[in-house]
Amino acid sequence: MLALYLRDVRLGIRAGSGALTGVLFFLAVVAVIPFGVGPDLNLLARIGPAILWIGALLASLLGLERLFQADREDGSLDLLVMADSRHMLALTVFVKCLAHWTANVLPLVAAAPLLGLFMNVPPLSLGAATLTLLAGTPAIAFIGAVGAALVVALPRGGLLVSVLVLPLTVPVLIFGVAASRAAVADPDPFLQPFLVLCALTLFFAVIGPVAAALALRNAD
Amino acid sequence: MPDTHETMRLDAESLSGARGGDTVFSGVSFALSRGQALVVTGPNGAGKTTLLRILAGLLQPAAGRVALSGGGTAWPDTASASHYLGHLDAMKTALSVEENLLFWQRFAGHARMSVPKALETVGLGEIGHLPFGYLSTGQRRRAALARLFVSHRPLWLLDEPTSGLDRASAGRLAGLMEGHLREGGMIVAATHLPLGLAGARELRMERE
Numbered sequence: 001m002l003a004l005y006l007r008d009v010r011l012g013i014r015a016g017s018g019a020l021t022g023v024l025f026f027l028a029v030v031a032v033i034p035f036g037v038g039p040d041l042n043l044l045a046r047i048g049p050a051i052l053w054i055g056a057l058l059a060s061l062l063g064l065e066r067l068f069q070a071d072r073e074d075g076s077l078d079l080l081v082m083a084d085s086r087h088m089l090a091l092t093v094f095v096k097c098l099a100h101w102t103a104n105v106l107p108l109v110a111a112a113p114l115l116g117l118f119m120n121v122p123p124l125s126l127g128a129a130t131l132t133l134l135a136g137t138p139a140i141a142f143i144g145a146v147g148a149a150l151v152v153a154l155p156r157g158g159l160l161v162s163v164l165v166l167p168l169t170v171p172v173l174i175f176g177v178a179a180s181r182a183a184v185a186d187p188d189p190f191l192q193p194f195l196v197l198c199a200l201t202l203f204f205a206v207i208g209p210v211a212a213a214l215a216l217r218n219a220d
Numbered sequence: 221m222p223d224t225h226e227t228m229r230l231d232a233e234s235l236s237g238a239r240g241g242d243t244v245f246s247g248v249s250f251a252l253s254r255g256q257a258l259v260v261t262g263p264n265g266a267g268k269t270t271l272l273r274i275l276a277g278l279l280q281p282a283a284g285r286v287a288l289s290g291g292g293t294a295w296p297d298t299a300s301a302s303h304y305l306g307h308l309d310a311m312k313t314a315l316s317v318e319e320n321l322l323f324w325q326r327f328a329g330h331a332r333m334s335v336p337k338a339l340e341t342v343g344l345g346e347i348g349h350l351p352f353g354y355l356s357t358g359q360r361r362r363a364a365l366a367r368l369f370v371s372h373r374p375l376w377l378l379d380e381p382t383s384g385l386d387r388a389s390a391g392r393l394a395g396l397m398e399g400h401l402r403e404g405g406m407i408v409a410a411t412h413l414p415l416g417l418a419g420a421r422e423l424r425m426e427r428e
Contacts, residue, residue: 002326007323010315010319011312011315014315074308074309074310074312075310078306078308078310079304079324079328082277082278083300083327083328084300085296086329087327
């Protein structure tokens with residue numbers, strides 16, 4: 001399983017550098033917001049964490065449809081499915097999600113504090129937004145795996161994955177933004193929405209791979 | 221690494237295969253015990269690939285059943301006991317040949333040959349460090365064949381194993397397959413070219 005994780009991370013970094021594409025897209029989204037909203041620093045600081053979350057959410061959907069498609073195109077997916085009795089398929093999917101998250105989404109989380117500066121987000125709020133992204137984005141990868149598994153046989157499934165996956169990520173977005181805003185808006189509690197966010201990630205870490213495995217097994 | 225499962229056998233009983241709701245073949249039965257090979261021949265579209273995918277557990281048969289018996293706990297079903305070599309090579313073009321094979325060895329377990337030795341076995345000793353994407357068609361096929369040797373599986377399911385191979389490589393493959401049979405392995409190979417396997421039984425499939 002470690003071998004699969006290492007292979008996928010290595011592929012993610014080496015081939016096509018999906019990580020860089022994602023970060024550039026994230027940068028583009030965040031950079032145009034001040035032009036659209038106007039130079040009101042207070043307003044930007046207030047909506048900053050939400051923009052960071054939306055940008056990261058959209059950017060993390062970018063490479064998602066390749067999660068299983070690349071393996072299907074070169075025939076690896078058959079072997080991964082066949083190895084079910086040795087490595088349970090759901091666990092294989094889980095590891096692939098983790099590798100996808102490491103190679104494609106973790107760079108977004110790392111870039112978030114820097115991009116937050118564009119939005120005049122105060123340091124405490126920046127820290128909170130980054131922390132919530134770290135805790136919440138794995139859930140997006142696990143939900144995304146289900147979408148990616150469903151469209152694995154379709155030639156142009158990219159947009160379809162996003163449309164399938166986005167509604168399901170709404171709770172993650174709500175609690176992620178709520179927690180990162182609560183860090184600065186004083187009466188709002190930080191811990192409760194943050195814990196709900198962690199719970200969502202854990203929940204989808206179980207449901208997502210099982211559902212994706214089911215879809216992959218019936219893909220033919 | 222010889223198997224201790226002396227009585228292992230593969231049974232297929234009146235199998236039917238369907239693709240997209242259409243039956244491609246029906247009533248296929250055979251039995252294979254250790255050291256035996258079955259060559260599946262027939263025109264394009266006769267269902268050779270479908271049959272192999274059913275044996276590999278990747279497709280459900282429309283009727284009939286496939287059973288592997290005597291495999292013990294190590295090989296409970298055909299999917300776990302077999303190497304499946306399809307039309308595609310299951311290799312990543314961005315990784316080197318060695319990295320690819322090392323990954324499959326670790327993932328599949330039951331390590332048998334080291335990666336350099338397996339590459340030498342298929343006659344690719346020199347090029348393990350190259351990215352898989354740089355190889356020619358025949359070299360790719362041979363690298364994919366090396367996967368059969370880095371980890372052990374008693375049953376080989378080969379779909380057109382000689383496609384893209386030159387005559388010398390195809391001859392070498394026949395020798396390697398005979399070696400696998402001598403060690404007590406089983407082979408089901410789909411092909412429309414003669415493989416040069418001595419003593420292999422033939423299953424002729426016709427288009428319905």
